[in-house]
Amino acid sequence: MENKDDSIEDNTIYESETPSDLNGLQVSEKDKKLEEEEDEEEKEELSVEQIFEHKKLPTWQKQLTVGACGGIFSFSLFQLHYHEARPHHRYHNFSQCFCWAFRVLLHEDWTKLLEKTGWLKQPFTRQENTIIQICVITSFGITFSGGFGNYFFGMSDAVAKQTPNYDSPLDVKNPQIGWMMGYLALASFVGLFSVLPLRKIMIIDYKLTYPSGTATAHLINSFHTPKGAKLARKQVKTLGKFFTFSFLWGFFQWFFTSGNGCGFANFPTFGLEAYANTFYFDFSVIYVGVGMICPHIVNVSVLAGGILSWGILWPLIGTKNGEWYPANLSSTSINGLQGYRVFITLAMVLGDGLYNFTKVVGRMLINMSQEIRDKRNGILPVADGDSSGSPFPSYDDERRTKLFLKDQIPTWFALGGYIILAIISIITLPFIFPSLKWYYVLVIYIFAPILAFCNAYGCGLTDWNQIKTYGALAIFLISAWAGSSQGGGILAGLAACGVLMNPVSTASELMQDFKTGYLTLASPRAMFVSQVIGTAMGCVIGPCVFWVFYNAFSDLGLPGSQYPAPYAMVFRSMAILGVEGISALPQHCLEFCLAFFVASVLVNAIRDTVGKKWANYIPIPMAMAIPFYIGSYFTIDMFLGSLILLVWKKVNKAKADLYGPAVASGLICGDGIWTLPSSLLALARVTPPICMKFLSSSTNVRVDAFLASS
Known part of the structure; x- marks a missing residue:
């Protein structure tokens, strides 16, 4: 009705x-x-939804229109934004920002064309806009999770030749479009169903922020704001100012990045010693914006994790170089300090994730039993008040919750889809990779929903997608299980990595999209159909784009080349380590992992025991774990964003509440969109004109002497 x-x-x-x-x-x-x-x-x-209150809401079927499909096809041309083929130090879900920008540029012309042909029967709504974003983002996400720069390419002969002791034909499989498309389809579609039943808990009950999804929603809402809303116009103007500043700042920084280690991102803010331990402000306004969206406790947690790991733990373990692990190893060797970083991070993530997964499942069972007992069919209220901290839900939250739960996706559909697709994968994947036995795939799919929840939960807190961490776990365990007695263990581990990485990453993207849809009143059913279409497109487009790179650059993956694909060697090294067994891990690594796993569980238990008031002063283990592996540079940025918002609220809380999300969204999306032209410049081999580096005084003297002598 x-x-x-x-x-x-x-x-x-x-x-x-x-x-x-x-x-x-x-x-x-x-x-x-x-x-x-x-x-x-x-x-x-007026709040956002009060402004849109009298806009007619289209049904979920009408949100899937010809206009949306046309826009989607236009965006698919930009799959050349292919970071995994190039060395990079950060991974974020900011493809939403790219898609929104090109929607603004391209979809307007497409809509006018449809209007002239008479095919466009309804106004272009924010719900349709959201569906466009979701389909493109899903397709775009396959490029990141597809492993074209890591586990896929790590299977190739080009990477295998760099490890001559492990170049068995059974451990090599060169890329081919046919099997890559089939493999991605089998591994990716499963992820759409893995955490689908938990969408209400993640978005409404836990109120996870998903900063990229939230920023995209603010952009969409601002683009479709009805005329006459004075506050909305001011918010759009504010967003535009900071969007422009962020984009131009990224453009300005590009001029100083001609070479490795050049540019503002390598500014030793707190000195060279701190810089060596990743403590510096990298002038990335993206992370400042994320810090303004994330709760203060999340920003404090990542900073605490960075101090604990890179300020205390890693320097202490580094003193055991040559004692606990071999000296003179490369910085990416899992046999050395990198092994502690990877596996301790995994232990913390799994400890936090498993604790919350158990709590969520328990809560679901309790709610289900109460509903059966009381014969209730109503909508559950928003948990713990609204996002502003009020004990009662706001008008926006009430309206969004009602519509978010209106077009329910049945739980039996999600469970049935997951089981059917998992069975198909278990039967089919061993034909593509003979060393990947069916029971390996079965075990992965038993635990994949738990790990998908962990990743979606962590991404909701901090906006970081930790798929490489989970991929490392799959590589190590399956390679160790397969062993090297009959060969094929390395290839089995790399193939298992994708079987786990794809559904885990897809689940995280799914929740990001649901957050956007929740804030724009898009139908979950329409979103899910769009995600299915986007996944199908990504499974075709991703391998095709990779195939272009693979054939166009003969030196792809070689050290010192334009596209060295460093993670391909790292992932293959992980598989080799797995084949060699746990004994190849550095000393005391397992003891550290166990200690941090238990600590994560205990900290969560304490947070739940002391109550909400005191829990806000106890760090979140999942957030603390992220800098353990990645580094501390982004924690400074996020903490600065949190500090800016805190001071702003002290000076003028009303304006901070009204304009803070617009400022954060502008900072995130402006810098995010600059990444696209910078990538195209790199593809065109356009080199920045200046390299700005920072040297110690002693090194500078030696450089000056060398230049003088030459």
């Missing part, structure tokens, strides 16, 4: 009656002016 309010025309919300007194007499000009000012103030206080 159509909502009565939805049938009201857009402009009625902004219309006002001619002021008059109770006796029908004309009021004075002064009173009229005061009343108009009061009306204007009331409009200023």
Whole structure:
């Protein structure tokens, strides 16, 4: 049944009656002016959904339109944004920002064309816009999780030749479009069903922020804001200012990045010693924006994790170089300090994730039993009040929750889809990789939903997608299980990596998209259909783009080449380590892992025991774990964003609440969109003109002497 309010025309919300007194007499000009000012103030206080309240909400079927599909096809041309083929130090879910920008540039012309042909029967809505984003983001995500720069390419002969002791034909499989498409389809579609039943818990009950999804939603809402909303216009203007600043700042920084270790991102803010331990401000406004969206406890947690790991733990373990692990190893060798980083991070992530997964499942079972006992079929309320901290849900949260749960995706559909696709994969994948036995795949799919939850939960807190960490776990365990007695253990581990990485990453992207849809009132059913379409497109487009790189660059994957693909060698080294067994791990690594796993569980238990008030002062283990592996540079940025928002709220809380999300979204998306032209410049082999580096005084003296002598 159509909502009565939805049938009201857009402009009625902004219309006002001619002021008059109770006796029908004309009021004075002064009173009229005061009343108009009061009306204007009331409009200023309208929330997002109050502004859109009288916009007719299309059904989920109408959100899937020809216009959306046309826009989707246009975006697929930009799959050349292919970071995995190049060395990079960060992984983020900012493809939403690229897609939004090109939607603005391309979809307007596409819509006009459809209007002329008569195919466009309804106005272009924010819900349709969201569906476009979701389909493109899903397709785009396959490029990242598909492993074209790591486990896929790590199977190739080009990478295997760099490890001559392990170049058995059974451990080599060169890329081919056919088997890559089939493999990606089998591994990726499963992820769409793995955490689907948990969407309400992640988005509504836990209120996870998913900063990239939230930033995209703010952009979409601002793009479709009805005329007449004064506050909305101010928010859009604020967003545009910081979007432009962020984009131009990224453009300015590019001029100083001609070479490795060049540019503002390598500025030793706190000195060279701190810089060597990744403590520096890298001038990335993306992370500042993320810090403004994430809760303060998350930003404090990642900073605490960076201090604990790179400030204390890794320097201490580094003193055992040559004692606990061989000296003079490369910085990426799993046999050395990198092994501690990878596996201790895994232990913390799994400890936190498993604790919360168990808590969520327990809560679901309790709720289900109560519903059966009380014969209730109503919608569950928003847990713990709204996002503003009020004990009662706001108007926006009530409306969004109602519509988010309206078009339910049945649990039996999600479970049935996961089981059917898993069975197909278990039967089919061993034909593509004979060394990947069916029971390896079965075990992976038993644990994949748990790990998918862990990744989606961590991404919701900090916006970091930790798929490489989970991929390392799959490589090590399956390679160790397969062994090297009959060969093929390395290839089995690399193939298992994708079987786990793809559904785990897809689940994280899924929840990011649901967050965007929740904030724009898009139908979950329409979103899911869009995700299916996007996954199918990604499984075709990703291998094709990779095939272009693979054939166009004969030196692809070689050290010192333009595209060395360093992670391919790292992932293959992990598989080799797995084949060699646990004994190849550096000393005391397992003891450290066990200690941090237990610590993560205990900290979560303490947070739940002390109550919400005191829990806000106890760090979150999942957030602390991220800098353990990645580094501490982004923790400074995120903490700065949190500090800016905190000071802003102290000075003027009302303005901070109104404009803070717009500022953060502009910072995130402006810098994010600059990544696209910078990548195209790299593909065109356009080199920045300047290299800005920082040297110690002693090194500078030696450099000057060398230049003088030459």
